[in-house]
Amino acid sequence: MTETAVGSTAVENAGAQSKSQQAYAAVKARIVEGAYTPGYRLVLAKIAEDLGFSVVPVREAIRRLEAEGLVKFERNVGATVSGIDPTEYLYTMQTLSIVEGAATALSAPLIDSVSIARARAVNEEMRECLEHFDPVRFTALNQDFHSVLFEHCPNPHILDLVHRGWNRLASIRSSTFRFVPGRAQESVREHEALLQLIESGADADTIEKAARQHRASTLDAYLAQAKQ
Amino acid sequence: MTETAVGSTAVENAGAQSKSQQAYAAVKARIVEGAYTPGYRLVLAKIAEDLGFSVVPVREAIRRLEAEGLVKFERNVGATVSGIDPTEYLYTMQTLSIVEGAATALSAPLIDSVSIARARAVNEEMRECLEHFDPVRFTALNQDFHSVLFEHCPNPHILDLVHRGWNRLASIRSSTFRFVPGRAQESVREHEALLQLIESGADADTIEKAARQHRASTLDAYLAQAKQ
DNA sequence: TTCATAGTTATCGTATACGATTTCGTACCT
């Protein structure tokens, strides 16, 4: 029995997280990486079959994704991947500007010089990236950069809200910078300005405003372009 | 068929929401009204039996409450009502100060004079309430007051975050003002100041700061008292 | 007396099964 016990334990450890969690991660990954495009209909039975699970854990995973806003769920009808409705984009960006601004300000005093250097290096990569412009890579670096700035936020609730906002944006395949190429250069400059503010120990309010404005500007640039 | 349709519709409307939703509402109500005190152990089977449901919808309800932070859930162990951990209180209040401040600022330009009058009436009730001080009633009025201010917020995401924050606070039975009685009077004064700012059409930043500071002051008062 | 260990119990996690609801297609009537 020992063998089986050990064996099963090994198996269990491999799938240490519950099937609900596995399903959640799997579906979320497919959404973020674009395998499930917005509007895609998520049928419980089909997903369950794909993953080799029963529908119950899949159902729970979908509800979690619904709570995060990545999918829309209608009773007795089913779930679909949330769209890139421009209005939704606006709401998400505005919300993120607020919580990310706050997170960055709270985080700022706790950022050590090593992290600053790392952020600066990332920003330098972004600058280089401007030449042979690769929107996807640029967006990824952009997330890296901001992560350094807000990850030290001591309030886990706020940090969670920031992560959720980024997640929602990630589900929009085509990066923002593809839509608004001109914004990229400005963005890199603002990043350096942000770093200098933090280095100089600027007060929280100043940093919060700067971080918020940085994101709001991206939103404005998008809106200006969309208007045309 | 019309009769049956109407009849069935009536029945449906009575139980229009799924059992998951009913369970969610029921458990949440019990938490908010204090029937389930913090630390209370939520056993799926027992709740299911109480409600006359199966455990499946109850389980889903619990997970939703977990996502909102009202309960803590541990795999293979169970769910307990989230505590009034002072640290958690701090985090929640700080987060709420930020999102509520933003929501109030965004909402301000859309508040008509009727709403202002209603808010002022509520605040007047609060002032009267100061005499024969009833913390529970005072807290309820306080929520009414702030609801008027932020409910017009055009960004549903931010509004949702505000609601969640209030929900978490509501799960803390004993109102804040019971802990910090002195704060109540100051609070009423600040409310009137807020109303005047909104009436005078102050700029968004000023209103946001005032609303945020209003909540932050309550938090500070609590912390000062807790320190002793 | 105390600690380790095995067995028991309580509770969760998931699978399967069935009933309920919606949606779509088809046939019939106007």
Added chain:
DNA sequence: AGGTACGAAATCGTATACGATAACTATGAA
């Protein structure tokens, strides 16, 4: 020909059943 009503298929919602996991308890030895 167009619209309406009926019916079938797809899908979700929930109940029940069983297996898995963790907490608890009792028993034995040091």
